[in-house]
Amino acid sequence: MKNISAEIVAVGTELLLGQISNTNAQWISEQLASIGINVHHHAVVGDNLTRVENQFRTSASRADVVIVTGGLGPTEDDLTREAFQQITGMDIVEHETSMAKIKTYFQKQKAGMTPNNRKQARIFAGADVIENQTGMAPGMIVSHEGKSWIFLPGVPREMKRMMTDDVIPYLRQLTGESRVIKSTMLRFIGIGESHLEHKLRDLIHYQSNPTIAPLAQNEGVAIRLTAKANTDDEAAALINQTKQEILNKVGHHYYGADEETIEKKVLTLLQQANKSVGAAESLTGGKFTDKLISIPGASHVCRGGIVCYDTEVKENVLRVSPELIQQYGTVSEECALAMAENVCTLLDTHVGISFTGVAGPDNVEGHPAGTVFIAVHERSGKQLSQKYTFQGDRQTIRKRTVLKGYELLYNLLK
Amino acid sequence: MKNISAEIVAVGTELLLGQISNTNAQWISEQLASIGINVHHHAVVGDNLTRVENQFRTSASRADVVIVTGGLGPTEDDLTREAFQQITGMDIVEHETSMAKIKTYFQKQKAGMTPNNRKQARIFAGADVIENQTGMAPGMIVSHEGKSWIFLPGVPREMKRMMTDDVIPYLRQLTGESRVIKSTMLRFIGIGESHLEHKLRDLIHYQSNPTIAPLAQNEGVAIRLTAKANTDDEAAALINQTKQEILNKVGHHYYGADEETIEKKVLTLLQQANKSVGAAESLTGGKFTDKLISIPGASHVCRGGIVCYDTEVKENVLRVSPELIQQYGTVSEECALAMAENVCTLLDTHVGISFTGVAGPDNVEGHPAGTVFIAVHERSGKQLSQKYTFQGDRQTIRKRTVLKGYELLYNLLK
Numbered sequence: 119m120k121n122i123s124a125e126i127v128a129v130g131t132e133l134l135l136g137q138i139s140n141t142n143a144q145w146i147s148e149q150l151a152s153i154g155i156n157v158h159h160h161a162v163v164g165d166n167l168t169r170v171e172n173q174f175r176t177s178a179s180r181a182d183v184v185i186v187t188g189g190l191g192p193t194e195d196d197l198t199r200e201a202f203q204q205i206t207g208m209d210i211v212e213h214e215t216s217m218a219k220i221k222t223y224f225q226k227q228k229a230g231m232t233p234n235n236r237k238q239a240r241i242f243a244g245a246d247v248i249e250n251q252t253g254m255a256p257g258m259i260v261s262h263e264g265k266s267w268i269f270l271p272g273v274p275r276e277m278k279r280m281m282t283d284d285v286i287p288y289l290r291q292l293t294g295e296s297r298v299i300k301s302t303m304l305r306f307i308g309i310g311e312s313h314l315e316h317k318l319r320d321l322i323h324y325q326s327n328p329t330i331a332p333l334a335q336n337e338g339v340a341i342r343l344t345a346k347a348n349t350d351d352e353a354a355a356l357i358n359q360t361k362q363e364i365l366n367k368v369g370h371h372y373y374g375a376d377e378e379t380i381e382k383k384v385l386t387l388l389q390q391a392n393k394s395v396g397a398a399e400s401l402t403g404g405k406f407t408d409k410l411i412s413i414p415g416a417s418h419v420c421r422g423g424i425v426c427y428d429t430e431v432k433e434n435v436l437r438v439s440p441e442l443i444q445q446y447g448t449v450s451e452e453c454a455l456a457m458a459e460n461v462c463t464l465l466d467t468h469v470g471i472s473f474t475g476v477a478g479p480d481n482v483e484g485h486p487a488g489t490v491f492i493a494v495h496e497r498s499g500k501q502l503s504q505k506y507t508f509q510g511d512r513q514t515i516r517k518r519t520v521l522k523g524y525e526l527l528y529n530l531l532k
Numbered sequence: 533m534k535n536i537s538a539e540i541v542a543v544g545t546e547l548l549l550g551q552i553s554n555t556n557a558q559w560i561s562e563q564l565a566s567i568g569i570n571v572h573h574h575a576v577v578g579d580n581l582t583r584v585e586n587q588f589r590t591s592a593s594r595a596d597v598v599i600v601t602g603g604l605g606p607t608e609d610d611l612t613r614e615a616f617q618q619i620t621g622m623d624i625v626e627h628e629t630s631m632a633k634i635k636t637y638f639q640k641q642k643a644g645m646t647p648n649n650r651k652q653a654r655i656f657a658g659a660d661v662i663e664n665q666t667g668m669a670p671g672m673i674v675s676h677e678g679k680s681w682i683f684l685p686g687v688p689r690e691m692k693r694m695m696t697d698d699v700i701p702y703l704r705q706l707t708g709e710s711r712v713i714k715s716t717m718l719r720f721i722g723i724g725e726s727h728l729e730h731k732l733r734d735l736i737h738y739q740s741n742p743t744i745a746p747l748a749q750n751e752g753v754a755i756r757l758t759a760k761a762n763t764d765d766e767a768a769a770l771i772n773q774t775k776q777e778i779l780n781k782v783g784h785h786y787y788g789a790d791e792e793t794i795e796k797k798v799l800t801l802l803q804q805a806n807k808s809v810g811a812a813e814s815l816t817g818g819k820f821t822d823k824l825i826s827i828p829g830a831s832h833v834c835r836g837g838i839v840c841y842d843t844e845v846k847e848n849v850l851r852v853s854p855e856l857i858q859q860y861g862t863v864s865e866e867c868a869l870a871m872a873e874n875v876c877t878l879l880d881t882h883v884g885i886s887f888t889g890v891a892g893p894d895n896v897e898g899h900p901a902g903t904v905f906i907a908v909h910e911r912s913g914k915q916l917s918q919k920y921t922f923q924g925d926r927q928t929i930r931k932r933t934v935l936k937g938y939e940l941l942y943n944l945l946k
Contacts, residue, residue: 134571136562137747139555143576148550157548158583160576162557169572176590312606316646332607333546342551403825404818407839411817414893414926421842422849425821428835431879435836435849465845479828507640511666512828514689 119295119346123158124150125181127173129189129198130272131164142187142277149281153290154299154346155183165189170201178205178265183289188272190255192234198269199240206262209243212236216247216256223254248284252276259288266292300353301344303333304361306371307380307525311339317367321360328360337380337521373528380524381409387531388419388469395527396465397423398436398457398472400448401490406473406520421465426457436460447483449475451503454493458503462495470495471527473519477512487512490519492526502530533709537572538564539595541587543603543612544686545578556601556691563695566715566758567704569597579603584615592619592679597703602686604669606648612683613654620676623657626650630661630670637668662698666690673702680706714767715758718775720785721794721939725753731781735774742774751794751935787942794938795823801945802833802883809941810879811837812850812871812886814862815904820887820934835879840871850874861897863889865917868907872917876909884909885941887933891926901926904933906940916944 126143133140143160150157158181163173170189177184189198203210217239224231238255241247248257253276260267268285270277306314311334315322318341322330328345343360347353365372373383388395397406407423410416426432429448433440438456446452454472462470471494478487488510493503504526508518540557547554557574564571572595577587584603591598603612617624631653638645652669655661662671667690674681682699684691720728729736729746732755736744742759757774761767779786788797802809811820821837824830840846843862847854852870860866868886876884885908892901902924907917918940922932 133558134561134574135565136558136560136571137745139553139558140574141553144547144550144553146550147548151549157550158578158580159587160542160548160554160574162574164572166572172594173573180586310643312646312648313643315607316648331545331549333551342549399818401825402822403830403834404813404820404822404837404839406818407841408816408818408822411815411839411841411891412927412930416817417841420817422845423818423839424849425818425825425837425839427821427825427831431836434880435838435878464849466848477825509637509640513826514666516826 119154119297120293121156122182122289122293123156123180124183124185125159125161125177126157127177127184127186128160128162128272129165129170129186130162131166131195133162134164142272142274145274145278146185146187146281149286150289151344152299152301153286154293154295154297155289165195165197167197167201167204170197171204174201174205178263181265183266183268183292185268185270185285187270187277190238190257190269190271192232192237192254194234196237199242202242202260202267202269208260208262210240211243213239213241213247213256215249216241216254220254246288248280250276251279251283257284259285297346297348298350298353299344299346300350300357301342302357302361303376304341304343304364304372305335305338305374305378305380306340306368307338307373307521307528309339309368309371314339314341314368314371318364321363321367325360328357330360330364373532380521380528382413384524384527384531385410385413385416385419387528389415391468391531393468393531394419394421394465395469395471396421396461396467397523398461398470399423399425400427400432400457400472400474401477402473402516402520402523403427405516406471406523409520409524421467424461424464432457436464449483449485449489449491451491451493451505454491454503455495455501458493458495458501462497468497469527469530471523473523475506475515475519477515477519479512488515490515490522492519492523494526494530502526533568533711534707535570536596536703536707537570537594538597538599539573539575539591540571541591541598541600542574542576542686543579543584543600543615544576545580545609547576548578556686556688559688559692560599560601560695563700564703566756567700567713568707568709568760569703579609579611581611581615581618584611585618588615588619592677595679597680597682597706599682599684599699601684601691604652604671604683604685606646606651606668608648610651613656616656616674616681616683622674622676624654625657627653627655627661627670630655630664630668633664634668660702662694664690665693665697671698673699711760711762712764712767713758713760714764714771715756716771716775717790718755718757718778718786719752719788719792719794720754720782721752721787721935721942723753723782723785728753728755728782728785732778735777735781739774742771744774744778751931787946794935794942796827798938798941798945799824799827799830799833801942803829805945807882807945808833808835808879809883809885810835810875810881811937812875812884813837813839814841814846814871814886814888815891816887816930816934816937817841819930820885820937823934823938835881838875838878846871850878863897863899863903863905865905865907865919868905868917869909869915872907872909872915876911882911883941885937887937889920889929889933891929891933893926902929904929904936906933906937908940908944916940
């Protein structure tokens, strides 16, 4: 396979004003990664002729393939063609098929076509034209001084269609890659990124096929493995072998691969065990239950939950005894255990889980923000509870509490 | 005011692999636009020393201010400091305050500190250090050969805090703008972006100070007004006048400015009216209550809630009569009203709100996904209920349902 480096250039002042995010670059990068093309740069430049020209020169100096999104539209600000013409001297001609399509569109809309719409049908002489199935301006593939230039509209829907139908097949040919590329994401909980990396440092250092890339995710840590091989089976075997080596070191923290999330995993384990769960949530305010119910099919496992932020709700709805609260306070192991047991009974579930503690910013009952108790009660009578001290602001503490709850359940059920 | 151009460089291979989107660049761009600094380029480069060095050289050649996000963490891949040292020859030293903080963190977590965590405390000798209030690695402001370099962590929460507290004030000084720039965000609910823009098209077109920029937000629509004037009062007056003109046209949908959110607004209105609220949530699964409890001080207004995803919980905990459910089904106005009334009684609140419906993907009781009933019951006996048909996937339907609930409460309380 030829080693090809790519750069993605977005043209559009709206990106530099922060009005929209460059999601095109993310999407294109994912596609290129999946066919083994290395993206070395993303660039965003505004609708300014000189600056677009200079960006194109910089990009040409460092990439084999330059994918340009945006600046092909009808307005005066759309300068991608002009800039590329300036640096290459290529001729621009009208593309008849595209022009006919634009005319038809305006006839159908019974709207007069303004002259600037003609702009959209212009292409570089000799370019491979990519038809726009969902919009006006066609895309183009142009070879110039040994580099491939790919021009695509900035509208995500139009760009994606062209990438999938035309650009990816073209690039696969360009790479001459006959090998299969396979990728998987391993997901971990209860371990930080630096800790994980430390434990795997030798593997990460010496391993090249598959490559091993640790990633901090919103919730937990992940490792992406990417293997190249002659066949699907061979690539899968390479991945499997490295996965085993990784799990030998940190398997205790592994909960699933690819699209798995910890709440989906817990839901699956509960389904397999034919068990239901209910939560009594104080500081987490419904966040634990919300995550579970956000998964389609949760109804067989999660009947509901009680948000008992106020002490009165703990007493009157959850039936935690006022004496217990008087003696130990609501931020206590005793209260957490009573909440877990009582929500189990009230909702008639197999497992009850409870969250009580201080989300902050203020102290509660003398405990600082971040003090949290989580308890689990099983219908069989088995109980456990745990005290935590989380760092961070109110939102972080609440999120970490919920995540820790899922981790506890996962360890209980696995 | 000095004309200052800025460039935003993100360092991180995960961006080039398409694993995450460069939302930092968008957010920073918005901030810079609001203080009149022109962003001419965004760049993304991977965790590769030579390429980061070259990117820094390119950026320095074309911008006055370079803001670098990412690459300050503990792992071997974090190379931002090394790359900048290569091109400038600046010394790197350990920042004592940051080191002490990192040590304390690991002590509190009772986790061993791996040696690589020490990396995070390193700074350039002579740099202005920006303390990291929400994480480990400090930020830095460095002047080099007439350019300002600003190094920030890639974690959005940490980056934003540093931008707001330290970088923006620094940059304002740098611009030497003697005029005051004042900016405000007007927030609307119950109206779409194109509708709002259409109603305000003349104002948007002819108005230049303040500028009027409509923005689609995650929740609802906003308009950013930015005024320049010689004094604070003058800028405030300019903004106020345009704000009034806007509210004359679309004031019915306006709920607040700047950091206001619809849930904060509802919380404030409830506090002012000395009222409490409780929710009975079926398809929303706790999301409504979670949003309220995520606000500090919610405890005076929100005692808790019942998540009654399963019919049995609606009957056994919320005491909705089985006969009613048998006759009308759970996806019905009747059930919504009973849920709202009963949660009001059960939690002893002034207001009860309920959500029942079909989040999808499957139909429920013959109703398609997106069919939703929301009801509100006040202790005084006043009731209202509303049927909605939302489009979108499970998550979208659930989010829109919660948002609509807040809109309903807002209209009731305002």
